[in-house]
Amino acid sequence: MNNKVILKIVVILLVLGGFGAIYFLKKENKPAETQVVANQEEKFPALVDYGSEGCKPCKEMVPVLETLKKEYEGKVRIDFIDVEVMANRDKVVKAGIKLIPTQIIYDSEGKEVFRHEGFIPKEDVDKIFKEKGLIK
Numbered sequence: 001m002n003n004k005v006i007l008k009i010v011v012i013l014l015v016l017g018g019f020g021a022i023y024f025l026k027k028e029n030k031p032a033e034t035q036v037v038a039n040q041e042e043k044f045p046a047l048v049d050y051g052s053e054g055c056k057p058c059k060e061m062v063p064v065l066e067t068l069k070k071e072y073e074g075k076v077r078i079d080f081i082d083v084e085v086m087a088n089r090d091k092v093v094k095a096g097i098k099l100i101p102t103q104i105i106y107d108s109e110g111k112e113v114f115r116h117e118g119f120i121p122k123e124d125v126d127k128i129f130k131e132k133g134l135i136k
Contacts, residue, residue, distance in 0.1 A: 044075065044076055044077045044108060045076045045077070045106060045108050045129070045132075045135075046076065046078070046079060046105070046106045047065075047068065047076060047077070047079070047103055047105050047106075048079045048080075048081060048095075048104050048105075048106070049061055049065055049078075049079070049080045049081070049101055049103050050081050050083055050092060050095060050097045050100055050101060050102045050103075050104070051081075051082065051100045051101035051102075052082060052083055052084050053082065054084075055101065057101055057118055057119040060119050061101050061103075061120075064120070064121065064122045064125070065078055065080060067122055068122060072129075072135065075135055076129065076134060083097060083100055098117075101117075101118065101119065102115065102116065102117050103115070103116045103120055103125075105128060105129075105132065105134070107132070107134065108134075113132045114128050114132060
C-alpha cells in the first residue's frame with residue numbers, strides 16, 4: 001500500500017471514532033429526570049417501564065405512566081428507566097430488556113410478577129395490578 005491510501009484509511013477511522021465518541025457522550029449526559037431509579041427501601045409493588053425518549057411506543061406510554069403515578073401514589077411505585085442512558089446499562093442488562101418499551105411489575109418483595117413488551121393501556125395495567133393482588 002502506498003502512503004496516500006494509508007493516510008486516507010487513518011483519516012476515515014479518526015472521523016468515525018470521533019462520531020462514535022460524540023454519540024456516547026451525548027447519551028451519557030441525558031437529564032437526571034430520565035434516570036429515575038426505584039427506592040429499594042420502600043415496600044411497595046412497582047411498575048418499571050424501560051424505554052427511550054426517541055421511541056414512538058415509549059412516548060405513547062408517558063401519559064399512561066403519569067396517570068398511573070397519580071392514581072396509585074403511596075400504593076404502587078411507577079418508575080421509568082431510559083435504556084439509552086449509559087448509567088442505566090447494568091440495570092437494563094440485569095432486567096433482560098430486549099425490546100422497548102418493556103414494563104416489569106414487581107411485588108412488594110421485589111419479585112417480578114409480570115412482564116410486557118410494547119405499549120400497554122392503563123386499563124390493562126389496572127387489571128394486572130388487581131389480578132396479581134397488588135392493589136385492593
